[in-house]
Amino acid sequence: ADVKKIAVIAGDGIGPEVVAEAEKILKRTEEVFGFSFETEHALFGGIAIDKKGTPLPEETLAVCQSADAVLLGAVGGPQWDNNPKELRPETGLLGIRKELGLFSNLRPAVVFDCLKDASTLKPEVLEGTNLIVVRELTGGIYFGEKFRRESAQGEEAVDTCAYNVTEVERIVRQSFEIAQKRRKKLASVDKANVLETSRLWREVVNRVAVDYPDVELEHVLVDNCAMQLLRRPSSFDVIVTENMFGDILSDEAAMLTGSIGMLSSASLGEGSFGLYEPVHGSAPDIAGEGLANPIATILSVALMFRLTFGYEKAADAIEKAVAEVLDAGHRTADIAVDKSQAISTAQMGNLIAAAI
Amino acid sequence: ADVKKIAVIAGDGIGPEVVAEAEKILKRTEEVFGFSFETEHALFGGIAIDKKGTPLPEETLAVCQSADAVLLGAVGGPQWDNNPKELRPETGLLGIRKELGLFSNLRPAVVFDCLKDASTLKPEVLEGTNLIVVRELTGGIYFGEKFRRESAQGEEAVDTCAYNVTEVERIVRQSFEIAQKRRKKLASVDKANVLETSRLWREVVNRVAVDYPDVELEHVLVDNCAMQLLRRPSSFDVIVTENMFGDILSDEAAMLTGSIGMLSSASLGEGSFGLYEPVHGSAPDIAGEGLANPIATILSVALMFRLTFGYEKAADAIEKAVAEVLDAGHRTADIAVDKSQAISTAQMGNLIAAAI
């Protein structure tokens, strides 16, 4: 059989718990669909700092590089927050994105029926919201030169934001292609009235758009987008933007769905390789108690099946299983109305696996 | 009497209409409170491009510089959107901020009773929301070096974001002082886990905080702030942040109140000088029809009275007059439930003036 290699990075906080449930799903699909997965665990983030003295050890990078895909739980926690930069979990996160060439972060923001009321938005505004934010992930101000210098006004800090045509074009093309398979609408977000990088961005978008005449394109200024996401979330289909704007807008979009604890994400590079992870964080406050909701991580496996392996049917089966278990009324504590009826992380994983 | 000089910039679109009503309020307060204002009109924005070939003519700058305060309507419109950079209204906007040293933009986001239902947020989430975003306005990526260059990956664009200690300290101190006069809570927003400018920002905030022990300080990452504004808007009091983040977050905050058409803003420099303007734009689609709502501009006059002139009582009187007219059920088209009952821009101005 065609063996797929998956690097598994449990990470910190609730990471190990939710990843364990996602692994049950991998096993289950081996049985049901005859897949064959070879998983290799690797240290990353806070736990790697503690055990190896660096958030992204060489071995971990090697494990990822020799894999077809990476499944990531979550990283970070208060005990590493005051570390020097090289010893912080997020430095590992930026490093792994760059080293693996993961230039595109896909963040679907969808509303789960059972969580409709969890949103702070009115239900009639939220109705029909199903968008995806495509965030450039290896360029811009995140990776530009950074330094301090003396100035007449005291110490000065500098960050540099740079984008070249190639970087913009690949993510923009990918976004048009994603839009073609969805509702055929693309919103490109920039600040072209102020930033040179945004003007380049917009030029490239307009040039590339010619190749996708079936996709309706709009340019939206980032400040206006922050407003329109609130005013008319359901009118967006695909939103593409640069790294820093994407960081802010993807979180805003996720939060307005009310479903942030259940959202999955994919970070893609050239070819089919990808890193998959839940949108939620490491939630150290509830770690180790079996309270975490594994659904976002399980749905990240479905994304992996679809985008990296082309296992469409199995991806559908996972998503259907999740829907079924939720429809049957099962809830982990975070999404339970009556907390006393909540099931554990492992129980939720078992139910979903069984439903496949 | 103490004559106050006010530079009046009507600008484009509905700018002239709303400013005309604000001037009625100035006149009315001269009668009622014995003030004495000397107003001088100046061209700015699109109309200045058309008449003078530049969005910010020298004379306009001179008029502002010799005034005690500036009242601005709105600038911009589609006819200038494709102009080269030097001939765009927003270039004038950035220029006037820099030339007048307006380093601080204050954007109160409050909920008007009569507009509670206009928000897309649930009323129970919005309840009690009354925050102010203090945005740094003359630094950061807006004003850093910008250029294009050739790279191995094709043309490359670069923007530079810089902040020095002096720039950060003055806005942070101002924010602490504003917080002291309000609910004594300050949220400083940055991206210190990624940006060097944010790390400098946070260092300065922590150092300055020692002088304001009565203010409760929290550091919030910008992506998290975009979420928390949606999740718990009423928990914020004063939010201070750098230019680009402030652009995005102040618009998000304004939109979530549902009252965006009624919000005023102040841009301040050293001393008491300030520029006051409504948050809404030039709305070219309804310009010249008497449909515009002058309340945001009238409330900008109240802000001017309070922050530049120290006319507290008159500021209160303006705000009270606005509330009274709204309570009596008068509405311009934008906020009317029954549009056929809507009153005109001038009628609204007259009613508020009369109520003072």
Ligand SMILES: CC(C)[C@H](C(=O)O)[C@@H](O)C(=O)O
């Ligand atoms: C932890 C941080 C560096 C990271 C980012 O800003 O990219 C996070 O916010 C994210 O969105 O994955």
Ligand SMILES: CC(C)[C@H](C(=O)O)[C@@H](O)C(=O)O
């Ligand atoms: C027009 C634009 C340059 C301006 C800005 O980004 O500062 C506007 O969005 C604002 O917030 O006043």
